[in-house]
Amino acid sequence: MSILPVRAWRALSARGPRYAWHKVLRRSLGRWPSWKRRLVYADPRHYWTMRGGHDYFREQEGQAARTDRIEWLADRIAAYRPASILEVGCGYGKLLRALRARLDCHLVGVDFSATQLTQARSFLGGLARVDVALASGTRLPFIDGAFDMVVTSAVILHNPPPQAEQIRREILRVARRFAAHNEETSVSYNRYGYDTAAWYRGEGLDLVECGPIPADLEPESSQFCVARLPYDLPDELSTRLG
Incomplete structure (x- = not known):
């Protein structure tokens, strides 16, 4: 067979x-x-x-490279010391678990896949101040400015342009200070290949950082960027981020 x-x-x-x-x-x-x-x-x-x-x-x-990427992303996100984080498209919670090991803030994950969330509840079980909920990134069930930082990891790229635009707008609505994204710019059968950093620049927002992900499977097409919303960075944070 x-x-x-x-x-x-x-x-x-x-x-x-x-x-x-x-x-x-x-x-x-x-x-x-x-x-x-x-x-x-x-x-x-x-x-x-x-x-x-x-x-x-x-x-x-079972893929060491996936874990290496998540660990790198968690280090970068934790450097901003956010007071709360929402991950849109959290999947089974791999990034949330890595963030919990680095931060003591409230972590929330949403995903539109019930099967992913079932696995997330098992994977994240026992971790304090980590919540997950079924929701779509195109219509987030939170008030404006609900989270200090909103994060996506390989999420926007899977959505066709109208939905991708809705997700970006919702992220801007519920984020207070930062929006951080790990997205691929290449196109495949299940990737639309967006330049997320260029989108933020087009909206007139500053990028605190932008570049490839060293630990990614395809670093030439990977992009990690952090957009700063209209809030001032404390001097200490500016120094730490370099």
């Missing part, structure tokens, strides 16, 4: 026919990216609900 049928059978046994069919399409359309985008990724919420769960968790946790 070839590998694909074995995986399909395991997927069918574990999560039913819809998930098994979704996995077959993901694995078999690699040579036809336009069809893969159309058949597999047309609806990002459906994609991540189908893909999320223990299989995705095990896949991600």
Whole structure:
């Protein structure tokens, strides 16, 4: 038996026919990216609900490069010493867990995938002052300026332009001081490839930092940027960030 049928059978046994069919399409359309985008990724919420769960968790946790990237991102974000953080598209909570190890502030994660959040509640279980909730980045259930910093990690890039714009606007609405983003600029079957830093510059906002992620799998197309909203940076923070 070839590998694909074995995986399909395991997927069918574990999560039913819809998930098994979704996995077959993901694995078999690699040579036809336009069809893969159309058949597999047309609806990002459906994609991540189908893909999320223990299989995705095990896949991600098994890649050392993914952990290296998260550790780097958590170090950079923690340098700003935010009083509270919202992560939009938190997945199973990998970044939130790394941030908790560095910061004592309130951490909140939202995701539109129920399967990702089920895994997050298990992965983050027992950590104090970490909350997760089901919500879309296009309509965040928070008041204006609710969080000191809002973060995304490989989230905006998965959304088509209208939704990507809504997410950016919502982030500006609920963030008080900083918006930090890890996004890819390259295009693939499931990435639209946005220059997030250029978008902030176009909005007339300052970037505290912007550059590639050294630990990323594709550093030539990765981008980490932090936009400063209209609040003054304390002198101590300016010195620490260099």
